[in-house]
Amino acid sequence: MKLKGLTVLATMVVICALALIVPAASAGAQPEPSTPFLISGWVIYPNGAPVTNPSVSINITNTSEVLTAETNASSNYYQILTSSGNVSEGNIVKFNASNGNVKEFNHTVTDAEMTNGGFVQNITISGIAKHVVISEVCINAGDSNESEWVELYNPTDSPINMTGWHWCYFPSDKNWNNSYRNKAFPEGATIPRHGFYLILVSGSVNETPDWNLGYSGHQLSDTAGSIGIFPFDPDTKTAEAAKNGRIDAVGWGTSVEYVYETVNASVPASGESLQRKVSDSINEGAGPAWDTNNNSADFFVQTAPNPQNTGTKPVPPIPEMSTLILFASGLVMLVCYVVLRRVK
Template sequence: MKRRAKILFFLFLILLFLGGFFGFRKNVLASDACNNHIIISEIYGGGGNSGATYKNDFIELYNPTTSDIVIDGWSVQYNTSASSGNFLITKLDTKLENNIIKAGEYYLIQEASGSSGVDLPTTDAKGNIAMSATAGKVALVDNAEKISTMNDENVVDFVGYGGAANEFEGLKSAPSPNNTQSIARKSSVCLDSNNNGTDFTAQDPTPGGENEKIIPVCVDKIILSEIYPFTGEFVEVENIGAETCNLAGWKISDEKNSPHAFPVNSPIEPGGYVALIKDFNLNSTSADSAQLFNPTNSEPVEIRSYKTPENNKSYSNEKSDVWKWTSKSTSGLENVFDEETPPTIPPKDNDYAGKIKINEVFPAPKDKNAGKEFVEIINISNENINLSGMRIEDEKNHKVYFTEKILAPGEITYLEGNFELNNTTPDTAFLIDKDGIKENSIDSVTYEKSQYDYAYAFDGTTWRWNNLLTPGEKNEFEKKLKVSIVKIKANPKGKDADLEEVYLQNKSQKKINLKTWSLATGSKTLYNHPITKNFILKPGKTKKITRKYSLFTLNNKKGAIELRYPNGAVASRVKYDKKKESVKDDEVYELSGKDWQWNAPVEEIPQEETARMENISPSEENPENINPEIAPEISEEEITLNLGKYSAENKLALAEMGFLPASEDFLQSREAPGVVLGAFSARAEVRKSIEIKSTTVWQRAMQKSNRFFNFLINRLVNLI
């Protein structure tokens, strides 16, 4: 009895470990649940009751992420507080274009009605579930199958409200509302911490709008702006983005000490400034640095270093990423600088002005390795020019020099190196003669904020950004790149959002990377979906693009698709309309000659099957032609088995390698060690012996361990 109890206890520990490792529900840690999925933002069950505010019950959803989310086939489901049966269901037949809830937008679902209260504002979906005003359970599910528990793997979000609720997220249910109150999600650093008791509060209902002001956490666009390392030290940040966001979770440290975090509610407006006043231990007598961390990275997203500070001055950003010491500290406000006497700029006067021109500047390679930037120049004169000693210099005095080079008339060359040209702020590239200064440069080009892998190039009339890089060659531009849509699959078999395809053909003579281009899709209104990853099209080749590269969606009846250049111009456009019917599973719409036509799906032979069919020998096609007197040659490497007792694994290995046992038992030969008798080739039907390699001690130990584990599992099944 004691032995059995020990075995059961041991098996319990194994199951507990496996359960903890693999999990029993499609759930996430609270820290990972923040802002990464559609959430239930408000529930109102008092609709139409005596004294009710609104005539209908409602459920409100919210998309707190930075991306649009497709809700095709989703549902909201409700159950009474103590029930353990199936939930009631409302399918989300959305009115939204392409069945999408856009980033930062709400989605209102109307449920059952009564006689009291006013009408709801415009709703996005309707159901007829009669919900309790004081206690119940609501689930958001990513399909339309009824659930019976919050632990269903398809549950996206779940709320149990009222003290009688028998299921809820976290340690406690959401509070109990009444006929004039809803339960609404609070505004905080984490919109969904998987704890209904702390995530929700009872309040006046606000269908289709914000509850408390929900401010999303800042994802990026936050930069260091000012550092004050003396008594009362502070570090200030600036929001260079276009939206108000919350600095909760962002941190600042000096070079050596632990970081300090911004308070939970720290909103910062576009173009606004917020100072964190803490004892950072910033060095006030020698060099140090301030480091900025976002909520998701352990490595700093920005480091700003300074040399020996000037007494009681702030080290501040002068808007062009040029930092200066200023006596005018401005904690939480726009930076102000001491007035400077403007330098006297001598007139331009050198021998090469008007003869050599900067022709192309490449300041922001995606590969951050040094030496990838380049500046291209062209000789527009009719004389040879010696470039020896000339240099390219930026506004911060970073210099790269030309070596010995004679530039012929009309010739183009370029200088590649680590110029440290600015990526996110304006900068100027100067071409300067030997022993010259910037104020007397041969030529200069100023650009605004750049894009990764784009060059600032001269087209003969004006300067513009171009993703076709031509160092040392004549500039070419995007308008010459011809890429066309040639086929679409709008309704693939399976889940549309993951499997829809658009086929693109490169009709130009150059290899093209479509990253930063976009696909716009829709019916009445087209929504732009940037191509966010490298997508290489070789000349004359056709290649399919999926949601791995661009988060587009295609309608199943009619719609339009545009392939757009990075500047928004349309490169190719296709419209389709199936009228009253829907596109069939795997049906494709493709260009044939000059006309578009619908084609039924073609069954494809798997590649491995095709290869097998192509390589099959005549003897394999006609096994009766095999000479039974000739045994096939079997190399020593063709099969490796274990000595000793021949288990099911040995038998399986023999079968997989083309051999089968003559009987249930394998007999070991007495004539030579490691030889098995009674096996024959399935390919030639001729018996022959097989050389078996000895197992190691470790392999035998692992076999015993596997058999023991299988024994324990079988015992557990028998006990159950």
């Protein structure tokens, strides 16, 4: 009986030893963890202004996974950290960067980038809007009615139906989901390609408004306030959701607390208006579509307001810089061709 007990004890010792050895062997068989691969950079506008809190994502050709960058609301820096096991030399990284305007492009991973464990990719996003913008705001026309109106502009190549959209006015202390005036666009309201849409808030205007809100008396503050255009009723959303889902907004006056983009625009005097720029350095001559999400940088005080409606002749936005370069190159080639012909 004593021998039997020793046999049982020995068997238990062997089993315990095997239990310790097998996991250790299995753990030793695991591959070493791969090294990190960092993709990072800065997002800017063509004029060098930062695109704060940009949306950046990538897709690597050898995986179906979409990786979203870490960003910060107060910075234009982004970073995407993945594993080097997900990336190989020659892979194409498809970038999608947005702040309302979208920039898409491809990057081919090099051997040096694999060795370095990543790469820096700075991104320039167009300052020309690809969506409907608030193009001009008159908060006091200087007439006996202190007339008020808002003009929209469509810089895209197609007409846009605004059914379901909302026009809202916010006093200086109201948040994005707490408007003072809120109107749904008329059913079928459409803004033409490269065209305008005129909203009369109160009073009268020398051009026929496309939409008369019908308010009597002064509505928009002469010192500080905001106008927003939304694809939904912002008062049914959280303040953050309303802000992030806006189509466009402009705030004027330094005391505006919530509804504005980066820095408030200046306050126009009676008889003046706030007008959106054509580009960073151009105010006239093409469609007013400059949009860097900075009201102070995107608008200027217009001393001769010019309300325009859907009947106004369409005006395309200024071409992108690459298009201008191609156009200029084409002109140079044409001139050279003419000169050579004359020499012959």
